[in-house]
Amino acid sequence: MRAPGLPGSGPYDDPTLGLGLPEPEGVARVESWSRPAGQDGRSADGYGEMIARLRGFLDYVAAARLDAGTVAALSDDLGAWSERLADLAVSEREQVFGHRDDMPGRGQTMAPALRVHEADRFSVRGTVRxxxxxxxxxxxxHGGAVPLLFDEVLGRLSGSGGRSRARTAYLHTDYRSITPIGAELDVHGWFVSEEGRKRVLRAEIRHNGVLCAEAEGLFVTLKPGQP
Known part of the structure; x- marks a missing residue:
């Protein structure tokens, strides 16, 4: 008997494993999680579309078996773009990547983009692929990508609703079943307790109701002047 979510068990027989799935749409304003990008969810400056293409590019690079000619051409193109972008580098405070609250995933590709469906100061629910x-x-x-998503979700929730910034002190993740590639997954994060500078939060990822992974994180607020 095959484990759920593995190739040969039905929905995951597709060898491309979710390639070409549509990007998450823009989300309505939900507390401090997002600000509307526009009625169609697109960013006026095109940044969201560029990030969506970058995510897709990374997926196809991961899936492709490249011949030597393609490797050389791609390497040259990436080198040219690196040189072009080097002249546009700015300080961290001016950085756009990962700082766009008007689009899913804050406009970054380090972690998959969470599409928020409902949220307040104490909990958030959404979906992710x-x-x-x-x-x-x-x-x-990949086992390392799961806590990356948890840290993204819980870190944002920890600082939502006008709360002061905090750093992750620990993040404990338990893997309960396969987290499948390419499937729509339900994500839920919530506050457990808050005392002094310490905030304890938990989160879980489910696929069709089955618990894939769960985590508990401790976040400690920064003292004045702490980076």
């Missing part, structure tokens, strides 16, 4: 770029093997998300 891990693309081929996050494949660990045999149709499953």
């Amino acid at each position: 891990f693309g081929r770029y996050f494949l660990g093997g045999n149709g499953a998300v």
Whole structure:
């Protein structure tokens, strides 16, 4: 008997494992999680579309078996773009990547983009898809990518609703079943307690109701002047 979510068990027989899935749409304003980008969810400056293409590019690079000519051409193109972007580098405070609250995932590609459905100061619910770029093997998300998503979700929730910034003190993750690539997954994060500078939060990822992974994180607020 095959484990759920592995190739040969039905929905994951597709060898491309979720390649070409549509990007998450823009989300309505939900507390401090997002600001509307526009009625169609697109960013006026095109940044969201560029990030969506970058996510897709990473998925296809991960899935492709490249010949020597393609490797050389791609390497040259990436080198040319690196040189072009080097002249546009700015300080961290001016950085756009990962700082766009008007689009899913804050406009970054380090972690898959969470599409928020409902949120307040104490909890958040949404959906996410891990693309081929996050494949660990045999149709499953890489084990290191799961806590990355948890840290993204809980870190943002910890600082939502006008709260002061905090750093992750620990993040404990338990893997309960396969987290499949390319599938729509339900994500839920919530506050457990807050005392002094310490905030304890928990989160879980489910696929069709089955618990894939759960985590508990401790976040400690920064003292004045702490980076």
